[in-house]
Each structure stands twice: as C-alpha cells, then as structure tokens.
Amino acid sequence: MNKTISSELSMSDLNVKFFEIMQSEANAEDAANFIYENLFEDVTAGFVFEFHHGMKTGLTDLLEGEKEDDDMHKIVNSPECDVFGFSLMKKTPDSNCSCPNCERPVSATRFAPHLEKCMGMGRNSSRIASRRIASNSREPTSYAGLLSDDEDDADWAGGSAPSERRKRRLKNNNNRKPNKLHNGNRNSNGGHSADADGGATYETMTANEKRNLLMQICGVVSEHTKKLCTRSTRCPQHTEEQRRALRHSVLEPSTPEGAAEEAGSPPDSSPSSSCSSSSRKRDRHRAPPKIKAKRERLSPNIRE
Amino acid sequence: MNDNGCIHLSNFKAAKGTNPYRVLHAFFVSCTSYEARRYKATSCLCFICGLPGPRMHSCLHCIYFACYAGHIQDHAKAKKHFLYVDLSYGNVFCTQCQDYIYDKECIELAMNNRLKEANVPFMPWLPNTNEALALRRLRKRRLISPHTTIGLRGLQNLGSTCFMNCIVQALIHTPLLRDYFLGEKHKCRAQGGKCLVCEVSKLFQEFYSGAKTPLTLHRLLHLIWTHARHLAGYEQQDAHEFFIATLDVLHRHCMNGVEDTEKKENGRCNCIIDQIFTGGLQSDVVCTACSGVSTTIDPFWDISLDVAGPGSLQACLERFTRAEHLGSGAKIKCSKCRAYRESTKQLSLETLPIVASFHLKRFEHSSQIDRKISAFVSFPAELDMTPFMSSHRRAVDVSVDNNNAPEGMFEDNRYSLFAVVNHLGSLDAGHYTAYVRQMKGSWFKCDDHMITRASLREVLDSEGYLLFYHKTVLEYECDVS
Known part of the structure; x- marks a missing residue:
C-alpha cells in the first residue's frame, strides 16, 4: 500500500490509546461529529444516486409512464348512488354464473343454495343422512351413537350449542322429501350430468366411478332399503366380509350386480360426508386460531 | 433502459x-x-x-x-x-x-x-x-387516489353470502396482502383452477381493473367449500368462522408453488398468510404451591374477546391477558411438585402478527339461550399493543423489584385500523357489512354490491364484530445471531 497516507496514528496505536483519547471531551465530540457527518453524507449520496440513476438510465420515465386518464373512474358523490354511480334504490342486477361443480348455468343470486345441494353438503344434510341411515338400518343400533356425527359435533361446537340446531335438524328431517335430497348424488356420481334424481346405483356407474366411490365409502347394499351404505370404509355396521363380497361382485366386470332398483343413495353419499368428521377434527387441530380451550363456538344465523 | x-x-x-x-x-x-x-x-x-x-x-x-x-x-x-x-x-x-x-x-x-x-x-x-x-409498450399508469374507484368493487350476494363478501373485502384491503398479490408474488404449480391463492390473485386484478359491475364470487365459494368441508353449507355461516377457514385453505394452498426445501424456516411456516396473520400466544401457568411456571406458546390467527362487561377493545384485551385463578375444580399437574395443584394462568402476546384480527364474541349459545350481545365496545383507530405483550409483562414484573426501565421499550407495537366487519340485526335474521380503508383517511362501506363512502367517525361508532388492525411500522427481518 502506498506510503503517502498521512495517518498520525496507526491502527494498533488507536486501539491501545482509544480510551485515553476519548477521555477528552473535545476529542469525543470531534469523533461523534465525524461519524455523524459521514453517515449523513452517505445517506444523502444514496438518495442522490438513486435519483440520478433513475433519470440517467430512463428508469424513472419507464416506471412513471403517463398517468392514465381517470375521469372514467371518478367516485360519484351523490346520496342516491354508490361510488360507481349505481342507484341505491335499484335491486341487485342478477346475472348467471356457471356452477363450478355441475357446470350448469345458475342464477347468481341463488348460487349458494344451489351449490350447497349440488355438492351434497351442508351440516344439515349430512346429519339427516346419517340419522336416516341409522334409523333405516335393521342392524343393532348400539353402534349408532359411535357413528353419529353428533358426538363429534358437540365437541366441535364447544359442547354447549346443539339444542337449537338439533331442533332445526329434526324439523328439516321431517320437511325434506327424500327425492329432493338426491341432488347430492351428482357429486358422487363423478360428474354424471344426467339430471335424473337418484341415479346412484352401481349399475349406472362406470367401473372407475365405482372404484373411486368404493375407496371412500363402505358401499354395502342394505337388504332392507336397497341403498348403499355411505359410511366410511371401516363402518362397523357391516363386516369386512360383506364389504369384500360387495367389492368382488361390483368391481368384477363379468358379473354386474344389479344393486338396487331405483334407490338413490342418501344425500351425503358424496365421499366427504363420511370423512368430514375426521377432516373436521384435523382442521381444528391444525388451525392455530382456536386459542382458548374454553372458548365457545359462536355462529349467528345469517339470513337476509 | x-x-x-x-x-x-x-x-x-x-x-x-x-x-x-x-x-x-x-x-x-x-x-x-x-x-x-x-x-x-x-x-x-x-x-x-x-x-x-x-x-x-x-x-x-x-x-x-x-x-x-x-x-x-x-x-x-x-x-x-x-x-x-x-x-x-x-x-x-x-x-x-x-x-x-x-x-x-x-x-x-x-x-x-x-x-x-x-x-x-x-x-x-x-x-x-x-x-x-412491457413498461415501454404500455405507457399508461393507473394511479390509486382517494378520488377514484380503483381498488373498490361491489360483490354480488349469491344467496345469503354476505358472510363471505365482508371477509373478502377485508382481505382485499389488507395492505401487505395487496402488495403481495399485485406484485404477483404467488407462483403456483397447481393446475386447473384448484388453488384458492390463484383465485384470490385473480380477484385482486379484478378489484384494480377499473371495472364497476359487481363481482360474482362463485368460484371462490366453491373452492372454499371444497377445501373446508366443515363449513358445510351456507345456512349457518358465521363470518368469523369463514375468515379462519379461508386463511387455513389459503395457507395450505400457498404451499403449491413452493419447493419442499424452502417450506419451513426455523420450523415455522413462512407462507404469506403466516407471515401476515400468525402471532404467538403465550400461556403461563403458575403453580400456587411451588410458584413453578410452565410456559407454552401457541400460534394464533385471531383473538376472540368476551364483550360482556368491558366497554372498550383495550379493556377487553386487558381482561384477556389478566392472570386468572384456576380453582380447585381445575387442578393441573405441576411438573415440579409432581402433584395436581391449583394454579393461575395468564395469557400474553409473545409475538404480534402484522395483521391483528380481533373477534368480539357477540354471539352466545348456551343450553338455555342463544343470544346476540349488542353491547357497545369502543375501538380506536390507532392501537398500541405494547401493554399486552409478554415482554412488557416480564419487564413490568422486573421493574417492580428493581426499579429498572422496562426492556423492549423501543419496540414499536402500534397498529392502525383498516377493516371492520359488522353484523346487523338479530341472531336469526342478520346481515354482514364491512368498512374498509382504501387508503389513509379514506373509508368505504361495503354492503354486498353497494360501496359507499364512509367517515372514520361512522366506522368507530359501528358495533364491530371483527376488527382488523395493520402494523403501522414494519421492521426488516433480521437474524439476531
């Protein structure tokens, strides 16, 4: 390194004498000023360089471009209109949207109720279904308690809420006609767009659909109701033997078994319902927000 | 260039x-x-x-x-x-x-x-x-100003879906989330419109497109119901439940575009949802016999607060973080005493999220009665979270003994209100609306497809069900090692 550097103190001198030098207030102030000025200069230079770089390279011009004419987007200031200038009095303009589930056009304002049925879900429909299966079944009912959604539900609901909902459920249970609930089949049918309600027999399904369905549900056909059992593949109401036999007969291409005449599976035959309780639990464990154990679940009814 | x-x-x-x-x-x-x-x-x-x-x-x-x-x-x-x-x-x-x-x-x-x-x-x-x-070819720049509708959009009600609309409005107006999505930071490998993050990304483009007609969120609703089956139907939808489920699905889908190796940093998820919304809640359980402290820290996305009693958000938080004596009916096994003991439990905030979401528990379901608590709870436009921090509690405890200045006093824990979700009406027949801040001092009321100007006063006077605060000053992340 060049010897012309005129430093009075070498680095090691400075290290040794640092505290001695800083004893003097004047020295300390000089040092502080020096550091401050350096920092100030550096920061200022940074701003100037950024500006210069933007101007010189054309970056500033590129980024700023030309301001879009925003007359089109001016907020409308009028007590009768919203910010877009739509009248507050006018009814919601309706439009159609295509249902992502069944791909049919649906009126937008009625999309949510449609989707609920289309996906074969809903707290109520799944509970109605499990209840119906339980009551339709001739098998000993001692298992029903184990299988019922309710137990898990009570847990999910913080153990306090169910009375009101149970009433509602029962009410719904009575009101709803079975064939209305069959809308739910569309999902489990793997996109059968055939409009016919209650088409979920093994007969109407392709081999693939059958296989998919049987991966997710028990599927044993009740002798009594001629319906498919939509519980999980480890449902305790049917034996492994029964399940094996059913799979053997249904998935064997040579012997298509006419499972049921026109019996549609219950509304929650969509695979989800049988596993929903477990996924629900999983979600709950995963989701961080449930903070206080004692916290109650609070959900208002929303109706307009 | x-x-x-x-x-x-x-x-x-x-x-x-x-x-x-x-x-x-x-x-x-x-x-x-x-x-x-x-x-x-x-x-x-x-x-x-x-x-x-x-x-x-x-x-x-x-x-x-x-x-x-x-x-x-x-x-x-x-x-x-x-x-x-x-x-x-x-x-x-x-x-x-x-x-x-x-x-x-x-x-x-x-x-x-x-x-x-x-x-x-x-x-x-x-x-x-x-x-x-591209910048040279497309010279026109869209500026966001308090005088234009850019960034605002009405949302069609799809049949009692105001619970979704108000949450979407709050999310779209979350400053850091907006920066993330308008910066096109989400890189996705999922295919065929199955990713909720991609859907939200499209939504941001729609909000800033300048179009004025209400949007129909049918794909979003379908995606959320598909991936959060427990929401199960619209009939009993609660905006808070929907908010949490949406964050959960977004969080899961964020991982679609990420390599396995970069997913976790310090054992903690660093997806945009967790970066913005996750905080750490500390729970200290003190044994009354031996004074031994057992501390756990759990992640949280929001804080649910009891509203019966206190009249302000700060009072609710004060009560939330107050030490609570767990009586003889709730004995906890003390690891020091090796016996079941009575104890006190205290919650505090160990780390704060960038967006602090508060849920005022206005809906009470008990075996006797279901009711809505409409008690007025005031909430500020600017909130300082320092008093509810674990570090602050520790510092206060220490300073009582030593008369020392509290540590961590240089932390800036100020938050600004940017969205409020309100529930109007009764338990059975209700409607949700949202107030959102488009930019500083510029508030709008979102009632499904209708967006109208609102004043800060109007926002602060509203009942409040979900309150969203954004950290005022963002710090650089740095490794202290």
Missing part, C-alpha cells in the same frame, strides 16, 4: 474485462470479508490530502484513492485514467463524460457482492428485459 455505461467504460472492459471492477468493489465498497472491512476502515484515505473524504473514489485503472474535491481530477489529468469507483455505493464516474455512468454488467457484479456482504440486503426493484419492454 439505458444501462450500457459509456464508450470509455466499454473500451476499458474490452481491454481488461470486468474483473478490476469486481475486485475493487468486493474489497473497498461492499467489504465481503473481515480483512476487506479492516482495509476500508484504515486505508481508504485520499492519497493527496490524507482525508477520508469528501466522497472517496478509487481509480479503476490502478488502485489509487482520491477524494472528489479535485484530487481524482488531478489523477485523471496526470495519468490519463478516466474511470473512478465511488466507494460508498460502487457507482462508476467517468471523467471524460463528466458524469456517473451505469453499466448493467457492473451493477450485477455489485449486487452479487452485496449479497455476500449481507444475507438479506435491500435491493430496489429493477425491471428485467421483458418487464422493461
């Missing part, structure tokens, strides 16, 4: 390559090693006047330090060396052009060196070739 330097620098690079610049930059500008730092501190003095400035430069031809107060010019004249590197920022000064010049290659080398110097240096955004082309 003109970042090709100048003819003099080009000639120099043709003769000697870029290596002289790279080495000079690594040593005297970015100081990529301890040795380099030492050199810079001790020997970067002007060879002529011996002073460390003003504005030190080094000759690019020979390592010769000189200040800008005439001495680089002297060296240039004497040696016919025309190129000098500024030692603070690494910019090249050409004495023949009499100006600083910017060369793409040099800038790239400088960036590489800076990366070696610091792990996460601040890098201003520069458009790449394609982006520069």
